[in-house]
Amino acid sequence: MTDTRKPVRKAVFPVAGLGTRFLPATKAVPKEMLSVVDRPLIQYAVDEAREAGIEQMIFVTGRGKGALEDHFDIAFELETTMKERGKDLSVLDCTRIEPGNVASVRQQEPLGLGHAIWCARDIVGNEPFAILLPDELMWGEPGCLKQMVDAYNRVGGNLISVLEVPHDEVYKYGVITPGDVDGPLTEVRGLVEKPKVEEAPSNKIVSGRYILQPEVMRLLETQGKGAGGEIQLTDAMARMIGQQAFHAVTFEGRRFDCGSKLGFVEATLALALEREDMGADVQALMRRMLG
Structure with a gap:
């Protein structure tokens, strides 16, 4: 049994999905590279991980996902041209990750989220690790993973982020069976994936952020297919x-569900409205469009 209070230094980003709900935009561009205002989804997730103290980013990718790695690489031609034109390069600072702190592994078959996480087993090793689903843009101060790491440093073990939704929507999500509650912390006594509304144990849904101990990898090794045949x-x-x-x-x-078109539009508007450099103009634009 591992020490369940080891520091969380690694994060896994499952980014192998095809993004079919956003076709034709995602025919040649990974869905994680679609931009909310002026940053791609993957950048928001990586920024959240960095804020939480994550040191190594692990991308579980598929074919055609090279743009994800390129995004966090040095773009010599772009930066040289910007320097020559006197442009400010600080806008690219967030895209720089220390050499050796990005790793990627292929998920050759779309066998589900559990399989995607298992593909990163050798890089994760015998350490606790975080998981961030970039489709779910979690917006807050501090960020979702930072809130979770702060809680982990107190209680150790495994943690998941949850949100409350209307009860008639629980069939779309993983749902917890809750136990004792201590402020933002709830003991988890059970988990069920996409339950029927009448069988759901609560309306607290798993919301795309996890801190797990490495034992989960050994369980995934023999995990059979579940809901959706995955x-x-x-x-x-x-x-x-x-x-x-x-x-x-x-x-x-x-939370913004950027795996759906409506959620993506909502995230773009919400984050644009919060921006000091454009919020007032966006608000005025919306007023004109609506009336």
Whole structure:
């Protein structure tokens, strides 16, 4: 059994999906590179991880995802041209990651989120690790993963972020069976993936951020297919409950489902309205469009 209070230094980003809901935009561009205002989704997720103290970013990719790695590389031609024209290069600072702190591994078959995480097993090693789903843009101060790491440093074990949704929407998500509550922390006594509304144990849904102990990888090794005929991470996590401490952290912030077109538009408008350099203009633009 590993020490369940080791520091969380690594984060896995499952980015192998085809993004079919955004075709034709995602025919040649990874969905994680679609921009909300002026930053791609993957940048928001990496920024959130950095704020939480994550040192190594692990991308689980698929074919045609090279732009993700290029985004965090040095663009010599671009930077040289910008310097020659007297442009400010600080806008690119967020795209720089220390050499050796980005790793990628291929998920050759679309066998589910659990399988994608398992593909990173050798890079994760025997350490706790975070998982961030870039489709879910979590917006708050501090960020969602920072809130979770702060909680992890107190209780250790495994943590997931949760949000409350209307009860008739629970069938779309992983849902927790809640136990004792201590502020934003809720003991997790069970997990179920996409339950029927009448069978859901709560309306607290798993919301795309996780801190897990490395034992989950050994469970995923033999994990059978679950909901949707895929290898579900939720099923493997459920098997860890009772074996290690398991808590949910209710995120204080906003979640945008950028895997849907409506959620993507909502995120773009919401974040644009918060920007000092454009918020007032966007608000005025919306007023004109609406009336």
